[in-house]
Amino acid sequence: xxxxxxxxxxxxxxxxxxxxxxxxxxxxxxxxxxxxxxxxxxxxxxxxxxxxxxxxxxxxxxxxxxxxxxxxxxxxxxxxxxxxxxxxxxxxxxxxxxxxxxxxxxxxxxxxxxxxxxxxxxxxxxxxxxxxxxxxxxxxxxxxxxxxxxxxxxxxxxxxxxxxxxxxxxxxxxxxxxxxxxxxxxxxxxxxxxxxxxxxxxxxxx
Numbered sequence: 001x002x003x004x005x006x007x008x009x010x011x012x013x014x015x016x017x018x019x020x021x022x023x024x025x026x027x028x029x030x031x032x033x034x035x036x037x038x039x040x041x042x043x044x045x046x047x048x049x050x051x052x053x054x055x056x057x058x059x060x061x062x063x064x065x066x067x068x069x070x071x072x073x074x075x076x077x078x079x080x081x082x083x084x085x086x087x088x089x090x091x092x093x094x095x096x097x098x099x100x101x102x103x104x105x106x107x108x109x110x111x112x113x114x115x116x117x118x119x120x121x122x123x124x125x126x127x128x129x130x131x132x133x134x135x136x137x138x139x140x141x142x143x144x145x146x147x148x149x150x151x152x153x154x155x156x157x158x159x160x161x162x163x164x165x166x167x168x169x170x171x172x173x174x175x176x177x178x179x180x181x182x183x184x185x186x187x188x189x190x191x192x193x194x195x196x197x198x199x200x201x202x203x204x205x206x
Contacts, residue, residue, distance in 0.1 A: 064100025
């Protein structure tokens with residue numbers, strides 16, 4: 001596979017992953033698919049986790065990946081970017097994607113580890129209060145998930161979306177890292193477009 005075709009193979013999944021990351025981050029603002037919690041959120045009495053408001057999935061896994069994906073895709077087409085210079089620039093753009101993916105991965109990991117903000121109670125604290133009851137290991141103990149009363153099923157909601165962000169960020173990181181290597185080969189060897197143009201020139205000359 002030539003470097004130009006490889007760029008197209010990398011760019012298309014990056015579009016999908018960036019869109020998934022942005023959508024997941026936006027959905028995290030609406031636990032139980034309700035706008036109430038986002039509107040009531042404040043520093044003194046939070047309703048959303050800090051990891052949601054960091055917008056790692058929207059900014060890091062979304063915007064910081066979609067921009068490189070566009071340039072990487074352009075290197076596979078017959079235009080100004082489908083050359084050694086374009087492949088060289090794609091290394092820098094892919095590096096931006098790597099940083100975005102790392103940001104999204106870090107935020108998603110912390111969000112998944114610390115759990116959601118909810119109104120909770122248990123046998124030791126029977127009075128319902130808002131907070132983050134899972135600042136320790138809770139993922140393997142589903143009985144603890146029942147501590148959260150409001151929003152309904154917020155733990156499952158939080159786990160599902162942050163897990164999706166985590167997987168998407170890992171895939172984005174891998175694809176952008178591959179493009180950095182692909183871009184290096186493109187700088188050295190050129191793209192398919194370079195070769196096609198060279199063949200076309202020889203044909204016209206003959």
